[in-house]
Amino acid sequence: MxxxxxxxxxxxxxxxxxxxxxxxxxxxxxxxxxxxxxxxxxxxxxxxxxxxxxxxxxxxxxxAPELRMVYIGVGEKQVKVGGEDVMFRHQMTFFNKPPFAYDVADNMDEAKLIERVKKISTWRKFYIGKWQGVEMIAVRSVSDDPAKFAACVKTVMANSDFPLILCSFNPAVLKAGLEVAAKVRPLIYAANKDNWKEVAQLAFDYKVPVTLSVPFDLDALKSMAVTFAGMGLTDLVLDPGTAPNGKLLQQTLLNFINLRRAAVEEAQRDIAYPVMVLPINAWLTTDDPVRASYWESVLTAAFVIRGGAIMIKHSLDAHSMMPDMHLRFNIYTDPRTPVQVKPGIYKVGNPGAESPVFLTTNFALTYYTVESDIASNGIDAYIIAINTDGIGVQASVAGGQLSPTKILDSFNEAAFKWEDQKFPAMVLPGMAAKFSGELEDLFAGKAKIMVGPEDSGRIIGWMKDYWPPKK
Amino acid sequence: MAEKITLSDLNKTLTEMNVQSLEGLKIEGDVEIEIDAGAGGVGPLFAYYFGQEAAKIAMQLMNFAKAVGYPVENLLQPVAIASAIAPAPKDLAAAAAAVPAFKMASALASAKFTVGVDKTWRNTIQEVTLGATKADGGSRGHVVKLGGEKAMPFFPDASMPHAPKITMDVFDMPIGMAKAVKMHYEDVINSPGEWAKKAVKKFGADMVTVHLISTDPLLKDTSAQDAVKTVEEVLQAVDVPICIGGSGNPNKDPIVLSKAAEVAAGERVLIASANLNMDWEKIGKACVDNGHVCLAWTQLEINSQKELNRKLMKVAGVPRESIVMDPTTAALAYGLDFAYSNMERIRLGALKGDEELTFPMSSGTTNAWGVRESWMVRSPNKDDSDWGDRMLRGPIWEILTGYSLAMAGVDIFMMMHPTAVAYVHEITQSLMGRIEAKTPDTAAWLKMGV
Structure with a gap:
């Protein structure tokens, strides 16, 4: 719009x-x-x-969004791809984070296949009050055998309800996969200059979205998109080619920038489709798995930032998945909404008279990190979130948004009853340790001031050493 | 053409073909069945509305009809099929009617892709030179140039005149470091000169930053006089341009950095940094008096950045070609979105004409090591999937923090881990088209082993 x-x-x-x-x-x-x-x-x-x-x-x-939105999958796991309106996130926001589709192949033995599908489907990490995870599975046909591919797709579907990408340039293989999976609306990959008629027929027959793969030739890519649209096939994803290295890597980024610009800044509707990225191609450049997974993350970052709408990825190593998930989360966070929690007292678990009060700021990232570190370790505690205008502990200590008087005011506003506590004590974040002297004066006779760890991940250890407080 | 057959003939033949029943199928009177063989049959439409079994039977019927010479000139109309196969409810028939007839294109269209450039980008980012060679009154072996961009980084509108640069951190006293970082510096941790040499010779740093953190009153409270000896040591150890950092103490930094500026007079160092919460004027003037470049540091706020830049120019008299900005690097997972958009807005504002923002940017990328995901052995959250090997997690955290901000417009990165330095260098060079490599067949992933 x-x-x-x-x-x-x-x-x-x-x-x-x-x-x-x-x-x-x-x-x-x-x-x-x-x-x-x-x-x-x-x-x-x-x-x-x-x-x-x-x-x-x-x-x-x-x-309608400037960049067309395509739905893949069915039910609650369905993903939205594309649907963007801006070039730079601060101009509004990016709406639909690019789903990560991790690959499996039809030549894997069944046990390994199931293990990989389960790993993909269950991977998760907690971040700012939410679970991060994978959205999709890409099934590759290495065998080029329709029956093997169909069997593989069946196994994947029996072990995961994730939306699928069926990957082959062989229409017979794609058809076999669609016979099994059409009802869950997979994306097919891909039509190219050799098979486009057969693949267009499949996309029509099975009513599924289709990828158009025309590497490094935007004229030909646009020609194919126009052709498909002319046949009434508009649930399209474009693969303009992902080169993992060399000068073509530069060309890859330029293509992505130009496609996004044509779609959202110039309203060129005939090329305004979501674009696919293949960070998996990093694995074609090296035999060293660390090098490959690092480079895959670098490619992912480039195109999360500059217009990738859906990605096929390979590395299930934590050192690749974690940074990629966080980067995507950060870039797709809506900059219009402040990431803050309401200031005040929160209860974690079932805190009572013998529970500690942890102090932190109302920056959502900070708050949820502290909360999850306390909750996931089964600790019952209070957390007071001080209103620092959504700034984290370190920065607000330096910038003055967190101060001893602010802390006193916050406890007063929350009407926290220290007299009900058996061990009336507040636990300061380690990074605010320098306030402890002044706070001791301000809270004299009411509450003890304790200094907690610099990172809330160490609260569990801190509890063992320091709680309940010694007289 | 073949002769016509009757419906009873058809039924008889179907029976011979072992078709047991055609439930729900009614054919009455003169039914015209039209098939477009070019569309690959009509089966899937049946499958869509009536399920696969009915469709299979129907396909047999169609094939049979075709074989025995039923008219097959035109497209089979969806509505006709729908009502032919079953007395479809009205809405189903309507839905079928809404499905457009599919007509295969005979050839690919021939379209040209064109796109313009951003005409609102009319300013050039100020070019800033760091370091001075003998010819310019210094002792550096070469200089480093930042800035000069006319477009967003790596965009097609205009090429970048200079690649992003990396300056590696050196500290004037041992500090706490993540295990993955520490292992690279244990042998030089007590010798800033050796540390600087290692950063340049072994790790390929474009520059080094000597952080005089021992001057912090809460650490060693080293005097400015003593602290600047480390600056001399580093200037002698390496001949790359250098950056000099303080401890971050707003009261002491102006004193320490002014003294350091005197000691390094003529070397055109980057003085890090002036901030609105301290005596920025003293620091700015020390830069002017000794021919250095001033790093203007603000905290994630574009208007503060404008204010500080303005004050440095108008009040302290710092020339435009002697300012670099540090708008603050909040690392990946610790607020990167703020840092990213702040920098992107600054750069776009500059390109679109805001003269108070047309300066190169610096990123304290080392901040990535403050993020727990970069250094913690395992997740404090028991329900997280395994965090893997932290020795591998840390460097990539620094890589992505730096590289993301390169996309937002950063010109110079302050970094720590040698692997991270190498990757940020490689990807930024790659995106400028400076790295030759044979690109593999980009479709080969389809058949790759797992």
Whole structure:
């Protein structure tokens, strides 16, 4: 959507202020559409009443993302790919983080295949109050044998409900895979200049999204996209080629930048499809697994930042998955929403009179990190989140947003009853240790000031050594 | 053309073909069945609406009809099939009607891809030279140039005149380091000169940064007089341009850095750094008086950065070609999104015409080692998947922190781990098209072993 004025969207709404969408006015709803916090379908009169049919159609076309959105998979694991409106994240936000599809191959023996599928499906890491994980599985046909491929897809589906990418240039192989998996709406990879007719037929017959693979030739890629769109096939993903090294790597990035620019800045709808990245290609450049996984992460980072909409990856090593997941999370965090928690007292587990009070700031990352370190170790405790305008401990100690008087005020506001505590004590983050003297004066007779570890990951060890406090 | 057959003939033949039943199939009167063989049959449409079994039977029926010469000139219409196969509910028939007839293109279209450049980018980032050779009154073997960009990094609009540079950290006293970092410096940890040599000769640093952290009143409280001896030691040990850092203490840094600026007069070092919370004017003037470059450090806030740059220029008299900005590096997983967008906004603002922001940027990439994921042995969260080997996790954390910010516009990285330095160098050089390598067949991954 290029529109920035709610007024122009308001014109396409019923203008009855019926409040069915829970907004006070249609104008407020229009503002929500601009902010992307509301969806057209949430205006039920517009959808249900025939007289609004034309308005509905117009509104839908105005709010449609500049870069087409493609759905892969079904049910709650379904992923949205593309659907972006901006070139740089601070211009609004990036909406749909590129799903990571980790590969399996049809020449793996069954036990190994199942093990890998399970590892892909269950990998997780806690970060800012959420579990990070993988979204998809890419099934590669190494055998080029339709029956083997179909069997592999069947095994994958029996062991995971992740959306799939079926990967082969052989239409017979893809067809065999689709016979098994079409009902879960996989993405097929890929149509190329040799097989495009057969693959287009498959995409139509099985009603699945399809990847167009035309490496390093944007004219030919666009030609194929135009051809497919002309056949009514618009659930497309583009593979403009991912070169893992050399000068073609530079060309790869330039292609991604140009495609994104054409889509969101120049509204070139005939090339505005989500783009696929193949960080897995790092593995074609070296036999050293550490080198390959590092380089795969580097490629991932480049295209998470510059327009990759879906990625096929290989390394399941923690040292590759963790940084890639965090980078994607950071880049796709909505910069319009402050990442803060409400200041105040929080309970973790079932804290009582003998529990400690840990102090931290209301920066969401900081807060959730402390909370998960306490909760996952089965500790019952209070946490007080001080309002530092969403700044972390180290920076707020340096910048003055966290100070002894602020801490005193926060406890007063929260009306925390020290007199109910058997061991009235607050545990400062190690990085705020320098406040302990001043706090001892401020809380004299009310609470003891203890200095905790610099990293909350060490709270568990700290508890063993220092809690309950010695007199 | 073959002769027509009757429906009873058809049924009889179907029975002979061992088709047991055609439940739900009613054929009444004169049914016209049209098949487009070019569309590969109509089976899947049946499969879509009526399930595979019915479709198989229907396919047999179609093939049979075709074989015995039923008219096959035109496309088989979805609605016709839907109502032919079963007395479909109205909505199903409507849904079938909504499916457009599929017509295979006979050849690929011939389109050209074109895209413009960003015409709003009209400013050039200030070029800044670090280091001075003998010819310019210094003793460095070469100089390092930053800035000069006319576009976002690695964008097609304009090439970058200078590759991003890396300056490696050297400390004037032993400090706590992550295990993966420490192993590379244990032999030089007590000798800043040897440390600097190792960074340049062994690890290929473009520059070194000597951090005078021992001057911190809470550490050794070394006097400025004593601390600057380390600067002399490093200047003699290596001939690359250097950067001089303080301890971060806002009261002492102006004193220490001014003294250091005097000692290094003529060498055009990068003085790190001036900050709004300290006597930035003293530091700025020390840079001007001794011919150095001033690093203007602010904390993730674009307006503060403008304010500090303005003050350094207008009040302290620092010339434009002697300012580099450090808008703060929040590392991967510890607020990288803020650092990234802050830098990207600064660079875009500069390119679009904000003269208070047209300076090269520096990143304290070493901050990556403050992130627990970079150094902790295992996850404090018991429900996390295994965190793997921290000796491998740490360097990649520093690589991605630095490299992401290279994409946002950073010109010079302060870094620590030799592997991270090598990778950030390699990827930034690659994206400038400076590395020749044989690119493998980019479709070969499909058949790669696992």
């Amino acid at each position: 290029k529109e920035t004025s709610p007024l122009n969207l308001y014109k396409q709404l019923p203008q009855t202020n019926c409040k069915k969408c829970k907004e006070e006015t249609c104008m407020a709803f229009a503002a929500g559409l601009i902010a992307r916090t509301r969806k057209v379908e949430e205006c039920t009169p517009l959808v249900d009443e025939k007289k609004y049919a034309k308005k509905l159609e117009t509104l839908k076309s105005i709010v």
